[in-house]
Amino acid sequence: MKLKLLRYLRHTKPQMQDEFQTTPQDVEQQFTEVRKSFREAVKILLLGTAESGKTTIIKQMRILHINGYTDEERCDKIPEILQNIHESIYQLVQHMSILGIQYQSIASRKCAEYILSLGDQAPEYMNDEYCDHIITLWNDVGIRTCFERAHEIPLLDSTKYFLDNFERISDPEYIPSTEDILHSRKITTGIHQITFKVKVPRTMGGGVQEFRMYDVGGQRDQRNKWIQVFEGIQAVLFLISCGDFDQCLREDPRQNRLQEALNLFRSVWQNRFLASAGFIVFLNKQDVMERKIRAGKHIVDYFPDFEDFCNSPQEGNYFDESDWTKRFIQHKLIDITREPFKRNSRNNIDYSRRECYYHFTIATDTSCVRKVFNDVHQMILHQNMKLVTLL
Ligand SMILES: Nc1nc2c(ncn2[C@@H]2O[C@H](COP(=O)(O)OP(=O)(O)OP(=O)(O)O)[C@@H](O)[C@H]2O)c(=O)[nH]1
Ligand SMILES: [Mg+2]
Numbered sequence: 384m385k386l387k388l389l390r391y392l393r394h395t396k397p398q399m400q401d402e403f404q405t406t407p408q409d410v411e412q413q414f415t416e417v418r419k420s421f422r423e424a425v426k427i428l429l430l431g432t433a434e435s436g437k438t439t440i441i442k443q444m445r446i447l448h449i450n451g452y453t454d455e456e457r458c459d460k461i462p463e464i465l466q467n468i469h470e471s472i473y474q475l476v477q478h479m480s481i482l483g484i485q486y487q488s489i490a491s492r493k494c495a496e497y498i499l500s501l502g503d504q505a506p507e508y509m510n511d512e513y514c515d516h517i518i519t520l521w522n523d524v525g526i527r528t529c530f531e532r533a534h535e536i537p538l539l540d541s542t543k544y545f546l547d548n549f550e551r552i553s554d555p556e557y558i559p560s561t562e563d564i565l566h567s568r569k570i571t572t573g574i575h576q577i578t579f580k581v582k583v584p585r586t587m588g589g590g591v592q593e594f595r596m597y598d599v600g601g602q603r604d605q606r607n608k609w610i611q612v613f614e615g616i617q618a619v620l621f622l623i624s625c626g627d628f629d630q631c632l633r634e635d636p637r638q639n640r641l642q643e644a645l646n647l648f649r650s651v652w653q654n655r656f657l658a659s660a661g662f663i664v665f666l667n668k669q670d671v672m673e674r675k676i677r678a679g680k681h682i683v684d685y686f687p688d689f690e691d692f693c694n695s696p697q698e699g700n701y702f703d704e705s706d707w708t709k710r711f712i713q714h715k716l717i718d719i720t721r722e723p724f725k726r727n728s729r730n731n732i733d734y735s736r737r738e739c740y741y742h743f744t745i746a747t748d749t750s751c752v753r754k755v756f757n758d759v760h761q762m763i764l765h766q767n768m769k770l771v772t773l774l
Pocket of ligand 1: 431432433434435436437438439440539540541565566567568569570571572599600601602667668669670671744745746747748
């Protein structure tokens with residue numbers, strides 16, 4: 384199976400139609416072979432820097448291919464969501480003085496003092512006083528000005544989502560919605576896996592294909608654990624956050640997050656233990672990237688070579704700055720895959736012929752992930768069929 388997928392990834396355009404100009408018996412025989420290959424789970428490893436969206440993809444697989452979350456499991460997420468909210472407001476309040484921004488009123492300043500006195504951990508119970516303070520602060524013009532300067536603060540991506548929804552969340556009867564779960568953030572440590580089955584269309588032989596997806600932590604101090612799961616991986620799903628172009632790492636405030644992601648992609652692409660794995664890149668957080676560009680942020684201020692890219696002839700028609708920005712990031716990845724590197728004599732793999740597939744995604748959007756994952760699945764199915772016919 385691993386070998387099959389490897390071979391598949393060396394071909395960009397499956398030509399199934401030509402290969403099935405055979406008798407119905409031959410076709411049935413081919414389907415039987417394909418179904419046999421389904422018995423082995425396809426192992427997919429999610430990689431990327433911290434907060435690129437790996438765990439969010441795992442949550443989406445659970446929503447799409449397992450039965451989602453029970454009420455009990457939803458309630459288990461409440462402490463995580465409350466901690467996200469507290470961390471968001473705490474970071475904003477902390478940065479008001481650092482950025483020299485004034486509160487709109489004395490009342491807001493008092494609320495801020497209360498929040499600061501709690502430290503960075505959410506209180507165990509949200510009493511009325513705490514809830515009122517959060518609502519007052521989020522409505523303060525000064526706090527909103529601070530929020531506009533989010534790129535200067537290590538703020539969670541879901542800050543606005545949770546603070547906008549705070550009144551609903553602070554209800555004593557609150558049960559997190561699926562959207563709340565997708566927006567919540569908890570750093571991954573260690574290695575986690577999810578196994579699920581996906582139906583194969585009758586036209587492709589029917590049956591089910593099992594997938595096993597591995598999630599790892601993306602922070603620098605977590606990456607030394609990754610190697611433990613490289614064995615037997617058939618496809619790497621690399622996530623890169625396109626909304627990160629104007630931010631620095633939490634672990635190292637001197638390092639631009641997008642640059643870190645590009646460097647990491649190079650080391651993963653060139654890793655000899657993953658040489659036989661297929662590569663799929665999700666250029667994630669398209670919504671965050673677009674929002675930033677609409678708010679007047681420009682990637683050229685962080686990546687000056689963007690200007691040369693815009694002035695160079697391109698194959699496609701790019702319409703606006705968001706379009707140019709996402710293509711620019713994609714081209715940076717493509718350039719990395721074209722960098723020369725040594726042929727590995729041990730496994731005799733010609734790296735230069737490896738293909739990498741790109742998708743523009745919003746990991747919090749279930750319909751987007753459903754569509755993209757369908758494409759990934761179809762690719763695997765097509766190639767399985769193609770390889771069976773070639774055997
Ligand atoms: N708006 C938006 N938020 C996203 C998107 N993808 C992920 N997020 C949010 O980004 C935050 C981080 O996502 P995670 O999935 O936890 O990131 P991760 O890659 O698993 O991070 P580590 O576990 O630290 O490696 C969460 O709050 C998600 O809801 C996206 O496409 N758009
Ligand atoms: Mg994670």
